[in-house]
Structure formats: C-alpha cells, structure tokens
Amino acid sequence: xxxxxxxxxxxxxxxxxxxxxxxxxxxxxxxxxxxxxxxxxxxxxxxxxxxxxxxxxxxxxxxxxxxxxxxxxxxxxxxxxxxxxxxxxxxxxxxxxxxxxxxxxxxxxxxxxxxxxxxxxxxxxxxxxxxxxxxxxxxxxxxxxxxxxxxxxxxxxxxx
Amino acid sequence: xxxxxxxxxxxxxxxxxxxxxxxxxxxxxxxxxxxxxxxxxxxxxxxxxxxxxxxxxxxxxxxxxxxxxxxxxxxxxxxxxxxxxxxxxxxxxxxxxxxxxxxxxxxxxxxxxxxxxxxxxxxxxxxxxxxxxxxxxxxxxxxxxxxxxxxxxxxxxxxxxxxxxxxxxxx
Numbered sequence: 001x002x003x004x005x006x007x008x009x010x011x012x013x014x015x016x017x018x019x020x021x022x023x024x025x026x027x028x029x030x031x032x033x034x035x036x037x038x039x040x041x042x043x044x045x046x047x048x049x050x051x052x053x054x055x056x057x058x059x060x061x062x063x064x065x066x067x068x069x070x071x072x073x074x075x076x077x078x079x080x081x082x083x084x085x086x087x088x089x090x091x092x093x094x095x096x097x098x099x100x101x102x103x104x105x106x107x108x109x110x111x112x113x114x115x116x117x118x119x120x121x122x123x124x125x126x127x128x129x130x131x132x133x134x135x136x137x138x139x140x141x142x143x144x145x146x147x148x149x150x151x152x153x154x155x156x157x158x159x160x
Numbered sequence: 161x162x163x164x165x166x167x168x169x170x171x172x173x174x175x176x177x178x179x180x181x182x183x184x185x186x187x188x189x190x191x192x193x194x195x196x197x198x199x200x201x202x203x204x205x206x207x208x209x210x211x212x213x214x215x216x217x218x219x220x221x222x223x224x225x226x227x228x229x230x231x232x233x234x235x236x237x238x239x240x241x242x243x244x245x246x247x248x249x250x251x252x253x254x255x256x257x258x259x260x261x262x263x264x265x266x267x268x269x270x271x272x273x274x275x276x277x278x279x280x281x282x283x284x285x286x287x288x289x290x291x292x293x294x295x296x297x298x299x300x301x302x303x304x305x306x307x308x309x310x311x312x313x314x315x316x317x318x319x320x321x322x323x324x325x326x327x328x329x330x331x
Binding site for chain 2: 019022023026027029030033034036037038040041042043044045046047048049069128129130131132133134135136137138139141142145146154155156
C-alpha cells in the first residue's frame with residue numbers, strides 16, 4: 001500500500017476499492033438473473049375430482065356445497081349434509097363480476113354460518129355450463145378458495 | 161476566452177492557428193472521456209437486488225402457444241407433472257405434442273388415453289411410490305367450461321384425479 005510522506009509509518013486511511021472485479025461480478029449476476037427471471041408467475045388451482053377419490057371420504061358429519069351455473073350471471077347453491085339438501089340458495093346479478101361479489105357474500109353470510117353456527121365445507125362441486133367460459137369458472141373457484149373451501153371438484157358430465 | 165481571442169485576431173494565418181489549436185484541444189477532450197463508475201455500480205446493484213427479489217426456484221411449466229391462461233388471486237405453487245393443454249383453436253397438446261382436436265377427442269378419447277397410459281407406465285418404472293395422478297391442465301380462458309370439464313372427465317377415468325388448473329397468479 002502507498003504511504004503518505006510526512007506521516008511516519010502510518011498507513012493511509014483512504015483505501016482504494018478495486019472496482020473492476022466488482023463490476024465483473026455484478027454484470028455476471030445481472031446476466032444470470034435476467035436469463036433465469038420469470039416474468040409471468042404461473043400458479044395452479046387444484047381440483048380433486050370427486051368420482052372415486054379421497055374427496056368423497058370426508059362426507060360424514062360435514063357439509064357439502066353444490067354450485068350450479070345457470071348462465072354467467074346466475075347460479076344456484078345447494079348445501080348438503082350426508083347427501084341430503086338442507087338449504088338452497090340463488091345468486092343472481094346483472095353481470096358476472098357482480099355475481100361473484102354476491103356469491104362471496106352469500107358464502108360468508110349464509111353458507112359458512114348455517115343456522116347461526118359456523119360450519120365447514122368438506123367438498124364443493126361446481127357444475128359448469130357451455131355459456132360460461134373457463135376464465136369465469138376459475139374466478140368462481142377463486143371465490144371458494146378465498147373462503148377456505150379447498151376441496152373442490154368440477155362436475156364432468158351432463159353440464160351442457 | 162479562446163473564442164474572443166480568435167475574434168480579436170486580425171491576421172488570417174493567426175486565425176488559422178487559433179482554429180487548429182482549438183480543434184486539437186477538442187480531439188484531446190474527446191479521447192479523454194471518463195466513465196461515471198459510481199452511478200454504473202449503483203445501477204448494477206439495484207438491478208441485482210430487484211432480480212434477486214423476483215427470482216424463484218419453484219418448478220416452471222412451459223406455456224403452450226395459443227393458450228391464454230385465466231387469472232387467479234389464489235394460486236398455489238406449480239408441481240412437476242405432465243402438461244395437458246387445450247388451446248383456443250380447439251387443439252389438445254400433451255407435453256407440447258399435438259394429440260388432436262377437442263371435439264374429436266371428447267367423442268373418441270382412445271388416442272389421449274393411450275398417451276396417458278404411457279405416462280402412467282413410465283411413472284411406475286421410474287418411481288417406487290404409488291401413482292399420484294397429478295396432471296397440469298392449461299386451458300385458454302375463452303373456451304367453454306364444459307369442454308374443460310369433458311377433458312377433465314377423460315383424465316379422471318384414466319386415474320389422473322389430482323388436476324392442477326394452470327393460472328396466471330395475481331396476488
């Protein structure tokens with residue numbers, strides 16, 4: 001290290017940082033991270049089909065929810081216990097977004113608190129319709145998942 | 161100062177000399193530019209921090225062409241599994257390989273079932289654990305939900321019961 005004249009054997013306080021390897025490292029890091037960067041975050045919505053799977057095994061003592069699309073703005077909800085319908089509800093709005101809001105309110109207010117008691121939904125089954133597109137179906141599943149209903153199935157037959 | 165001097169200089173030769181000197185000075189200035197290292201290092205550091213924050217080590221699945229995934233606010237992490245894609249033009253792809261048209265496959269699913277059985281048999285060869293039945297399903301957001309349901313029915317009949325519907329995450 002360079003010593004200052006007139007200061008005896010004391011070392012200089014200002015150390016010089018070698019910037020070249022530092023910039024090299026940073027450029028390498030930037031290149032690597034830019035190449036491996038994920039710009040579109042792809043996630044998944046898990047669906048457990050209820051035909052012969054473990055989704056059906058938890059039916060005792062818990063409630064099940066059936067959601068049937070009539071069209072993109074109308075849906076009927078059937079709350080079932082041990083396969084028997086205990087409550088039937090209807091959700092209707094002017095557009096799909098409003099219908100989702102109403103569905104969310106209905107689930108919170110009338111489904112998850114059934115007869116003033118909080119209940120748990122074991123399985124939810126959604127029956128699609130040809131007038132409802134796949135994006136709308138996913139949005140409906142989103143509403144269920146937001147309300148901690150995660151065991152969801154999609155009815156695969158007779159939904160036309 | 162130089163400009164004033166050149167203006168003051170009366171003689172043409174003197175003017176020429178002044179101009180030559182000025183030009184010489186310009187070339188010297190141009191050759192001796194300095195790189196602002198501090199701001200460059202700052203920028204690099206900020207880029208590295210930003211990219212490190214967005215870096216994810218979770219498994220990624222290839223997005224099939226012609227598939228615009230729906231948005232979701234409750235996405236889960238992607239798991240490594242075979243990818244079945246239904247594009248907006250009605251084609252079905254299994255692991256990026258064309259299987260056929262949706263309307264044909266929903267009537268005669270033999271081709272798809274054969275390919276799914278191949279995946280199952282290769283799974284049993286490479287794994288000691290029982291078959292989990294996981295599959296990633298990518299479908300265009302504009303296609304009919306009943307079409308997706310029909311394909312899901314075929315998957316369920318072929319023991320692929322844990323279906324992961326691929327979405328674009330918006331938390």
